[in-house]
Structure formats: structure tokens, C-alpha cells
Amino acid sequence: MIVEIEKDVLDSILKLSRIKLIFSGDEDKVQSGCIEEVCGILIGKKKKGKILIDEVKKVENVANSRFLFEISPYDLYNAYDYAQKMNKDVIGIFHSHPHGSANPSSLDAKGIKETGLVWMIVGKDDVKAFLYDDKLNKIIELKIKVK
Ligand SMILES: [Zn+2]
Numbered sequence: 001m002i003v004e005i006e007k008d009v010l011d012s013i014l015k016l017s018r019i020k021l022i023f024s025g026d027e028d029k030v031q032s033g034c035i036e037e038v039c040g041i042l043i044g045k046k047k048k049g050k051i052l053i054d055e056v057k058k059v060e061n062v063a064n065s066r067f068l069f070e071i072s073p074y075d076l077y078n079a080y081d082y083a084q085k086m087n088k089d090v091i092g093i094f095h096s097h098p099h100g101s102a103n104p105s106s107l108d109a110k111g112i113k114e115t116g117l118v119w120m121i122v123g124k125d126d127v128k129a130f131l132y133d134d135k136l137n138k139i140i141e142l143k144i145k146v147k
Contacts, residue, residue, distance in 0.1 A: 017096035039048040039095040041079040092118030102128035
């Protein structure tokens with residue numbers, strides 16, 4: 001499955017994560033790191049077999065940690081409320097791994113499964129998106145297409 005993301009949205013995610021992305025064809029490379037994990041909520045539209053992200057809302061990392069993130073229920077509620085008003089969907093969440101790869105930690109894996117949302121992870125040198133597939137009963141990596 002493919003997740004499409006608008007370029008300016010991806011740019012702001014990377015800016016929030018304080019990581020600079022260099023586009024080189026299909027390969028996206030990321031340079032330099034940052035201090036704390038940052039997180040946000042991805043908003044867009046789900047169509048048949050396709051996911052489009054056209055907005056991101058940065059939210060506070062209430063865990064306030066370099067190795068953990070936690071989104072408050074209040075922020076999540078507001079995002080759902082906002083998406084509904086805009087006739088959009090809450091697609092997922094993003095968070096950064098300023099000190100590691102874009103692969104999900106074991107805690108992330110649990111969250112991906114439990115939330116059923118798209119999880120975008122901004123690692124030190126890559127950006128990846130994951131979703132739990134009910135039918136396959138496992139976490140799958142989504143191909144990210146920049147629009
Ligand atoms: Zn993580």
C-alpha cells in the first residue's frame with residue numbers, strides 16, 4: 001500500500017523533527033539529528049487502497065523524552081474533531097527518532113497494532129511509514145510517495 005504525502009507537509013514534519021532531508025530521486029536521505037522526540041498528528045483522506053496526507057498538526061510530546069513520545073488524549077480528541085469539521089480523516093501520527101533508525105521500537109510496534117493508524121517515523125537517516133494489516137496479522141511498511 002502507498003501513502004501519499006504533500007511535499008510541504010513532509011517538509012514541515014522534517015523541520016519539526018529538526019532534520020534536513022535531501023531528495024535524491026526516490027531515495028530520501030536525512031542528515032543530522034536533534035534533541036528530543038517530537039510528534040504530531042497526520043490528517044488527510046483515505047480512499048480505496050490509497051492514503052493521502054495533506055496536513056500535519058504538531059502536538060506536545062507529553063513524555064518530554066529523548067527516547068519516548070506520548071500524545072495527550074486532549075490533542076488527539078481535538079485532531080479528530082478538527083478532521084471531522086474539515087471533512088477529513090485522522091490518518092496517523094508521526095514521531096521522530098532523533099537518535100536512531102526509522103524502524104519501530106517494540107513499544108512503537110505495540111502502538112501501531114493498537115491504534116490501527118499510520119505511524120510515520122522520522123529516523124536519523126530515513127523516513128518510514130507503518131500500518132498494522134489485520135488480514136496479514138502483521139505490521140507492514142508503506143511506500144511513501146511525495147506529491
Ligand atoms: Zn518510536
